[in-house]
Amino acid sequence: MMPSQPPKHLVIYADDDPDDLELVRDSFEKYAQNVELISFEDGRKALQYLLALAQQRTTPCLIILDINLPGLDGKEMLKTIRTIHHFKDTPVVLFTTSSQPTDKAFARNLDAGFMTKPLSYEQMDLITEQFIEHCAEDIRKKIRRQLG
Amino acid sequence: MLMTLEEFESLAESPKLDLLYTQGVYIGKCAKEGCITLLFQLDSFYVELFYLKYRCFIKRIDLFTSPEAIDDYLQPVDIENLAR
Numbered sequence: 001m002m003p004s005q006p007p008k009h010l011v012i013y014a015d016d017d018p019d020d021l022e023l024v025r026d027s028f029e030k031y032a033q034n035v036e037l038i039s040f041e042d043g044r045k046a047l048q049y050l051l052a053l054a055q056q057r058t059t060p061c062l063i064i065l066d067i068n069l070p071g072l073d074g075k076e077m078l079k080t081i082r083t084i085h086h087f088k089d090t091p092v093v094l095f096t097t098s099s100q101p102t103d104k105a106f107a108r109n110l111d112a113g114f115m116t117k118p119l120s121y122e123q124m125d126l127i128t129e130q131f132i133e134h135c136a137e138d139i140r141k142k143i144r145r146q147l148g
Numbered sequence: 149m150l151m152t153l154e155e156f157e158s159l160a161e162s163p164k165l166d167l168l169y170t171q172g173v174y175i176g177k178c179a180k181e182g183c184i185t186l187l188f189q190l191d192s193f194y195v196e197l198f199y200l201k202y203r204c205f206i207k208r209i210d211l212f213t214s215p216e217a218i219d220d221y222l223q224p225v226d227i228e229n230l231a232r
Contacts, residue, residue: 118169118203119168122162
């Protein structure tokens, strides 16, 4: 009999840039055993998926949002997510190319993280760890323990 | 204090990228010479990154002050649709 696998932790990622989508998918590859990354290129579709998750009482361990998204941009999405009771404490990160102070403040005001997209291999190497750092402590420990 | 193009040019690649990462204003992305390129504004000049591998390995970094050089990054806007 096969040992049962623990359920994967869900990460939702919305970004319309195919290169960045691929980059983040690759960066989560080392956690593939215990993290499932579900990505969307359109903000409205990502939000529809999140609403369906809320109906199923399923909560992702992290939501990553690019700011410039078609359909519904990342900041509008963040505002909407925070109005949904089911996601009021869910970690969200705005992931963007510019490090504008106004965007940082916007994220902070809605209890979300803010990360600038990397420009080099050294910065790239750190981003998955920084993403995981935004998850709740117990999930963070599980993800890292399972990796070890 | 604002950094000049010459001061930025004299830095090694790693501190250049760190400065762009923390202070650069992203303008756009396009494809040139078989590379993906990103354009940033830093103080009074522009920095263009040419990637061998996107966001990982850089082929070269170009600096310029002429705003004409950002034309490649400007997306055409359909004014007719805006007016409707």
